[in-house]
Amino acid sequence: MSAPVHFKFVETPRRVREDRRFVAGRGRFVADVRLPGMVHVALVPSQHPAARIIEIDAAAALAMPGVHAVVAGAELAAAVDPMMNGLDTPNVRRFPLAVGQVRYNGEWIAAVVADSRAQAEDAAELVEASYEALPFVLDAEAALKPDSVPVHPDHGSNVLLDRTFVWGDVAQHFAQSPHQIAFRVTWGRNSTVPVETFGVVVAWDPWNEILDVWASIQMPKYADQIARALRLPANAVRVHYDVDVGGSYGVKRGIKHTVLAGYLARRLNRPVRLIEDRLENMRAGDAHGPDRIFDVTVAFDSDGIINSMKMRALDNVGAYAGRAPFQLGKPVGAIVGPYRIKSVEYRAVSVTSNKAAQEAVRGFGQAPTNYAIETAIDRVAAALGLERIEVRRRNFIRKDEFPYLIPSGTRYDSGDYHTVVDKVLAHVDWPALQQQREQLRAQGLLAGIGISACLEPSGGNSSFEPLLNPKNTTSTWMESCRINVDALGYVTATIHTTSSGQGHETLAATVIGEVLQIDPDRIRIVRPDSLASLPGNSPVGSRMAIMLGGAAFHAADKLKRKLIRIAAHQFGCAEADVDYATGGIKQRGGPGQLSWIDLVTIAHRNFHLLPAEMEPGLETTHVMQVPTGEALPTPDGRVQMYPCHSFEFHVVLVAIDPDLGKPEFRRYVIGHDCGTVINPAIVKGMTLGGIAHGIGAALLEEFVYDDQGQMISQSFMDYVLPSAHEIPEVEIVHHCTPSPFTVLGQKGSGESGYLGAPAAVASAINDALAPLGIVMSKLPIRIPELSDAIAAARASK
Amino acid sequence: MKVELNVNNARASVEVEPRTTLVDCLRDNLGLTGTHTGCEHGICGACTVLLEGEPVRACLMLAVQADGYAITTIEAVAPAPGELSIVQDAFCETHGLQCGFCTPGMVLTAEALLRRIPDPTRADIVSAISANICRCTGYGQIVEAIALAAKRLAGSNLPRQVVPGEPA
The missing domain is CATH 3.10.20.30 (Beta-grasp domain)
Incomplete structure (x- = not known):
């Protein structure tokens, strides 16, 4: 870290440049891309959770006006390769359309292409499919049993992953601990459900042999995966990154949609548009999130010090593998949370079932794991009759222990958890808050205070891939930036990904402006297409402040050093003897002085004035490796996961009318430490948005299947997204512990809020229910379940 | 037809x-x-x-x-190309958006609210936007934007647009 002590643009309240186009309705989303001759796709869904496809009769559909084609799985599978599996499970094959067998309700069995979406939908209703129903399995524990019907018969079982890691002397720590508690918590299947569904427009140009792709995408190695599945050279796929993405938070991975649309575009020689409607998105967009049962045992001393933890996480990934099992791997990097737990046994089990496939969801599995860890802390406190915050304080890693090596091999960068807690308790007036809870209880309400403390691993690398798949040797997850100063002295920089609201243009401009001491508003940020791009891995794993910010910093630093070399050469002095400042470079202790435009002119027009062997022009690039992430896992499964660890501490006051069972927030405070904040408005928005998303996961959102395997939460009437009524005013208490591993001391914040809010809300509800002697241990805790549990408890008293 | x-x-x-x-x-x-x-x-x-x-x-x-x-x-809504309305500008000032997908609906809802209620309470604002889902922001900076816009509109010289059929 070579951070300037005082920032000029970083950390200052500056507007987010992207906002202007959006408030005017001038964003360019995928549905706004219109190409001449473009045709539209509608999908035919499976009505069964599991069935053999006997026949698909498309005659009536093909006879409808405007219809160009009806394509089913057999035709597609002959022309494209299966989509990439994350794990080494070659017999769990996945194509965009079901091939021979359907594996979940809603799975796409055929695509109908027509001149308009309405015509395609009309025709899709006339596609006749006949099936032979097969046995199915929905429940993860049932799917895990050896005699369960396998979702993929060729794979032989439903188990995609079953690995037990032992980090440290778990047996000894358990034997030496006077207390143990075992419990189960369940994380219901929810997702990020962006307001914009996934969409893609694909055009094939047979004369240039190039496939152009515009998509609502957030996917690492997207172009490569499309090329591989479509059997095209990678440089025949051109993804346009200048498409605004209407929210993603992890899920917009769209490979199956893009492979399908790409195949159709080539077959029909027409641009093809596939934009999910809400039903297609929710039922078969393959974008559900973790669906997880945790069995946790902790061993602890009488003073609340937790010595060891055993955790089994059983995840129901649905019908296909994809990247979902890796969501059990990423939490390995923060498996002890912010606590000094000495040893851990972690069994990660991933099973297939006849539900829709999962995709990456904000935090990549960390929010459910945090919920389990935080529940453990609350249970320990309850068992010992200790205060919940005190138990956390006693177990927190101390400020002077960083960098801190956790049992599973990650070295946490920095933190000051005790101070953040102190600041939050001072802000909230802890005694007054407890008093308020008692007052609410005296009014006949159930009232509870929720606590959670957790980490946000950030700067995403991909260490979970080699950890869980020995054939995968990935040890870099780079990000890049290129800066060009034109002959008139204006600065233009590149980013090589789409964005879905993270403000990457503002981020890059702010960092470059800081290094070059140029007003960021004068810096143009552009997004080349994938063929013109430098290597990158998209905004996943809370990484862009660290990785795009880092790449931009280094590219700008290289540019600055080039200018200094040019100046020193003119002055005939050492590079150390010049001062770079806004507007130009001066010789220290000498007469030399060159303005910005003088320097630019030398670089662009005066080769004779350049130092020997310097290239003309003013252009620099930087391809950045993830800090600390260079080593592959050890054989016993220890690995450095993400480099940086933000901290958040939630305190929540909830009141519940016992007759209604509806939790209402009376106070929501979060202490947040993500190191140096590059843009305060962006970080604030991420934090508030993450909390809202976490409240949804805790109280409202779940994709529910009935016992016939039909998904019954198919609309926003059934899958309830929090509105402004459900989300309280949130107070943020800031703290800054810079990371020693990043250029400005920054850490990630894209997942903040979401990682701790579900645990905090559950903690508050359970505190409220404690007088009734009941505990809710499955999320979401919806009003019907809560009111039923309260009614039953009151009736039995 | x-x-x-x-x-x-x-x-x-x-x-x-x-x-x-x-x-x-x-x-x-x-x-x-x-x-x-x-x-x-x-x-x-x-x-x-x-x-x-x-x-x-x-x-x-x-x-x-x-x-x-x-x-x-x-x-x-924008008075001229490249020029923001007071409400739009307030959304930019507080960063009352992220991905921008729900934003046009939010801005129009806010414009309508402020024509109806020039000095809205937080509850008025929450109620008005409760029919618009934003998945990014958690609504906090949207509420701030609308409150800021109300304040700025009150201090501006713009002629107050009155909704037809509503008392002025």
Whole structure:
């Protein structure tokens, strides 16, 4: 870290440049891309959770006006390769359309292409499919049993992953601990459900042999995966990154949609548009999130010090593998949370079932794991009759222990958890808050205070891939930036990904402006297409402040050093003897002085004035490796996961009318430490948005299947997204512990809020229910379940 | 069938199927792509437009039903190309958005609210935007934006636009 002590643009309240186009309705989303001759796709869904496809009769559909084609799985599978599996499970094959067998309700069995979406939908209703129903399995524990019907018969079982890691002397720590508690918590299947569904427009140009792709995408190695599945050279796929993405938070991975649309575009020689409607998105967009049962045992001393933890996480990934099992791997990097737990046994089990496939969801599995860890802390406190915050304080890693090596091999960068807690308790007036809870209880309400403390691993690398798949040797997850100063002295920089609201243009401009001491508003940020791009891995794993910010910093630093070399050469002095400042470079202790435009002119027009062997022009690039992430896992499964660890501490006051069972927030405070904040408005928005998303996961959102395997939460009437009524005013208490591993001391914040809010809300509800002697241990805790549990408890008293 | 629409103070004659929704007509027939479709079943509010000054869901209304009414879309909110309205500018000031997908509906909802209630309470603001889902922001900076816009409108020289049929 070579951070300037005082920032000029970083950390200052500056507007987010992207906002202007959006408030005017001038964003360019995928549905706004219109190409001449473009045709539209509608999908035919499976009505069964599991069935053999006997026949698909498309005659009536093909006879409808405007219809160009009806394509089913057999035709597609002959022309494209299966989509990439994350794990080494070659017999769990996945194509965009079901091939021979359907594996979940809603799975796409055929695509109908027509001149308009309405015509395609009309025709899709006339596609006749006949099936032979097969046995199915929905429940993860049932799917895990050896005699369960396998979702993929060729794979032989439903188990995609079953690995037990032992980090440290778990047996000894358990034997030496006077207390143990075992419990189960369940994380219901929810997702990020962006307001914009996934969409893609694909055009094939047979004369240039190039496939152009515009998509609502957030996917690492997207172009490569499309090329591989479509059997095209990678440089025949051109993804346009200048498409605004209407929210993603992890899920917009769209490979199956893009492979399908790409195949159709080539077959029909027409641009093809596939934009999910809400039903297609929710039922078969393959974008559900973790669906997880945790069995946790902790061993602890009488003073609340937790010595060891055993955790089994059983995840129901649905019908296909994809990247979902890796969501059990990423939490390995923060498996002890912010606590000094000495040893851990972690069994990660991933099973297939006849539900829709999962995709990456904000935090990549960390929010459910945090919920389990935080529940453990609350249970320990309850068992010992200790205060919940005190138990956390006693177990927190101390400020002077960083960098801190956790049992599973990650070295946490920095933190000051005790101070953040102190600041939050001072802000909230802890005694007054407890008093308020008692007052609410005296009014006949159930009232509870929720606590959670957790980490946000950030700067995403991909260490979970080699950890869980020995054939995968990935040890870099780079990000890049290129800066060009034109002959008139204006600065233009590149980013090589789409964005879905993270403000990457503002981020890059702010960092470059800081290094070059140029007003960021004068810096143009552009997004080349994938063929013109430098290597990158998209905004996943809370990484862009660290990785795009880092790449931009280094590219700008290289540019600055080039200018200094040019100046020193003119002055005939050492590079150390010049001062770079806004507007130009001066010789220290000498007469030399060159303005910005003088320097630019030398670089662009005066080769004779350049130092020997310097290239003309003013252009620099930087391809950045993830800090600390260079080593592959050890054989016993220890690995450095993400480099940086933000901290958040939630305190929540909830009141519940016992007759209604509806939790209402009376106070929501979060202490947040993500190191140096590059843009305060962006970080604030991420934090508030993450909390809202976490409240949804805790109280409202779940994709529910009935016992016939039909998904019954198919609309926003059934899958309830929090509105402004459900989300309280949130107070943020800031703290800054810079990371020693990043250029400005920054850490990630894209997942903040979401990682701790579900645990905090559950903690508050359970505190409220404690007088009734009941505990809710499955999320979401919806009003019907809560009111039923309260009614039953009151009736039995 | 032919429909005569009055969109953003301009007459537009469009040929649509009777089943065509207003949002599809605005986007596909008139090229006004600032209005977005999120759920197409009336929950998310991304397709919000103003009909005679009041927010409506353009996915729950057929184009033929809009015949003869004054429709305002996000494209008409900015006073001039590159120049933001006070409400739009307030959204930029507080960063009352992230991905921008729900934003046109939010801005129009806010514009309508502030014409109806120039000095809204937090509860008024929350109530007004509660029919618009934002998945990014958690609503905090949207509420701040609308409160800021109210303050700035009160201090501005702009003539107050009165909603037809409402007391001034």
